[in-house]
Amino acid sequence: MSDQQLKQQIKEMIVERLFLDADPNAIADDENLMENYEIDSVNLFEIVVGLEEQFEISFEDEDFSVDLFATIDSLAEYVERKRS
Amino acid sequence: MNFESGGEPLHGVLHVPSEPTSRALVLCHPFAEEKKCAHRTMVEAARAIAEAGIAVLRFDHRGCGDSPGSFDAYDLCGWREDISGALDCAARETTAEVGLLGLRLGATLAAQVAEELPDVACLALWEPIIDGERYIKQNLRRSVIKAMMTRHEGGEESEDAAAEAGAPAEGTVDFDGYSVPEAMREQMEQINLLAPPPSYAGPALVLNISAKDAIAEPMQQLADAYERGVAVAVRAEPVWQRIGVIDAEPIISATVDWLRRQ
Numbered sequence: 001m002s003d004q005q006l007k008q009q010i011k012e013m014i015v016e017r018l019f020l021d022a023d024p025n026a027i028a029d030d031e032n033l034m035e036n037y038e039i040d041s042v043n044l045f046e047i048v049v050g051l052e053e054q055f056e057i058s059f060e061d062e063d064f065s066v067d068l069f070a071t072i073d074s075l076a077e078y079v080e081r082k083r084s
Numbered sequence: 085m086n087f088e089s090g091g092e093p094l095h096g097v098l099h100v101p102s103e104p105t106s107r108a109l110v111l112c113h114p115f116a117e118e119k120k121c122a123h124r125t126m127v128e129a130a131r132a133i134a135e136a137g138i139a140v141l142r143f144d145h146r147g148c149g150d151s152p153g154s155f156d157a158y159d160l161c162g163w164r165e166d167i168s169g170a171l172d173c174a175a176r177e178t179t180a181e182v183g184l185l186g187l188r189l190g191a192t193l194a195a196q197v198a199e200e201l202p203d204v205a206c207l208a209l210w211e212p213i214i215d216g217e218r219y220i221k222q223n224l225r226r227s228v229i230k231a232m233m234t235r236h237e238g239g240e241e242s243e244d245a246a247a248e249a250g251a252p253a254e255g256t257v258d259f260d261g262y263s264v265p266e267a268m269r270e271q272m273e274q275i276n277l278l279a280p281p282p283s284y285a286g287p288a289l290v291l292n293i294s295a296k297d298a299i300a301e302p303m304q305q306l307a308d309a310y311e312r313g314v315a316v317a318v319r320a321e322p323v324w325q326r327i328g329v330i331d332a333e334p335i336i337s338a339t340v341d342w343l344r345r346q
Contacts, residue, residue, distance in 0.1 A: 017295045019321055041233045042325045045226055046295075064228055066236045 007076045013054055017046045029072045044069055051075070057082040085177075087143070089169030090162055095150035096143035096170065098177055099134035107205065108178040109133055109343075110170045111142035112186030112194045115163075116155070116223070116262035118324035119148060122187055125323040125332040129185070132336045138343060141174040156256075156263040160193065160271040167197045171204070181205040183286075185339065188324050189213050195277055198284040206346050207288040207310075208339055211324070214302045216275025223259040230260065278302070281309040288313040289342045293320050293335055316342065 001009075011024035020037060033039055039047075047069065048059055057079060068078055086093040111126055113119045130140040144151035145166045147158045167184065174182045183206035186194035191212035198204040213219040255266035264272070282288075288310040292303040299307075299317045307315035320334045 019295060041226070041230045042322075044229045044233065045222075045325070046322075048225065048229070049222075059225070061225075061228055064232050066232060 003076065003080075006079060007072050009054065010051070010072055010075050010079070013050045014047060017050045018043050027072060029076075031072075032070060033072070034066070034070065039069065047075075051079060055079050055083060085173075087169055087173035089166045090146060092146050092152055094143050094146065094166060094169065096141050096173065097130070098174075099130045099140040099142070100178075101134050101137045101139055103137060105137055105139050105178065106180050107137070107343075108139040108141065108174045108180040108182045109185050109206075109208075110167065110174050110182060110194075111140060112167055112170075112184060112190035113142070113144070113148070114186075114188035114190045114324050115145075115148065115259075116264075117226075117260040118188050121327050122324040124329065125335070126187065128332055129336050129339065132340055133185075133343065136340045136344060139174070139178045139180055141170055141177070143170050143173075156265050156268070159265075159268045164193050164197050167193055168201065171197075171201065183207060185210070187211060189219070189272075192275055192277060195282065195284070198286070198288075199282060202284065202286070204284070204286060206286055206343070207284060208291065208342065209289065209306075210291045210335065210339075211293050211322075212277060212290065212303075212306065213272075213275055214277045214306055216272040219275065220257065220264075220269065220272055224257060227258055227260055277306055278309060282306075285311045287346045289339065290315045291335065291338060292317045293322065295319060295321075314342070 007029055011027045015022055015024045052058060068074055085096050085098055087096055111130055113126055114122050126142055130142050133140050145163045147153040147155040171182050184194040184198060184204055185208040187210040191209040194207060195209055195212060198207050257264045257269050290303050290307040290313060292299045292315060294300065297317055297319055299315045304315045307313035316338050318334045318338050320332065321330050323330050323332050
């Protein structure tokens with residue numbers, strides 16, 4: 001899977017799981033998700049579960065930081081690291 | 085109204101249909117923070133089901149809601165007794181055949197009670213906890229995420245979120261401010277609704293509530309394990325996770341439709 005495909009899948013997963021009224025293609029890779037989409041702790045939990053299920057990775061407690069969830073870029077980088 | 089379970093007076097509300105009925109349902113709420121979030125949905129469900137001609141008893145378990153006691157003083161055995169007590173109460177008050185509807189851990193406890201009381205008329209399980217270890221992990225993770233966000237909003241670094249969230253007394257775990265004692269945690273860890281497979285032979289609905297239209301594999305497996313089980317997927321927000329007004333209509337409609345067919 002290419003980097004762009006991974007990012008696209010993450011965007012689609014976020015839009016679906018958070019019931020966002022947004023076009024996944026309109027989410028920029030580097031835009032601030034927490035600010036632009038009012039991501040709260042419940043949404044973050046949904047994103048974590050979504051990433052784990054879709055990409056068969058597992059978050060560890062020490063992985064959690066706000067920076068990780070800041071952008072599509074940072075999420076994609078994390079997923080790639082966990083899968084490598 | 086009050087009814088007694090384990091020597092405690094439990095608080096309940098009976099929703100009576102406008103016409104006489106031969107059917108009743110006991111609603112089993114989820115626990116801890118999930119109960120608070122789902123309260124409005126449970127009330128809306130009770131009203132809608134009563135409007136459909138089925139009496140509904142919703143109640144608070146020992147240590148929960150308006151019933152007496154402290155959350156951490158009880159365990160799953162006591163809460164299953166409460167459901168049995170609620171079934172007796174509903175049967176007494178309505179002289180109807182009584183089924184169970186539960187959400188999350190409430191659904192799991194309802195399923196476990198139905199294993200021991202085959203006279204339960206029907207079983208509606210909304211997002212039941214099938215795997216107890218996963219349930220505990222999810223609750224702990226929620227606490228970690230909340231701690232991280234709280235620190236972030238307070239302008240602090242977030243790296244210590246896990247450590248901050250996880251400092252309960254030895255043996256206990258913390259579910260968003262609800263202390264889960266060691267014995268209760270162990271009972272939760274042992275939950276596995278698929279093994280042994282259920283023996284309840286009445287009609288069973290497994291309602292999968294998620295962002296997807298497809299049914300998650302464990303939910304389908306559980307429905308298939310029931311002799312008369314059916315799995316239904318409903319696209320709706322997790323009503324047990326969000327405080328505030330959430331549109332639970334798809335969940336309630338799917339359930340009322342299923343109840344009408346029984």
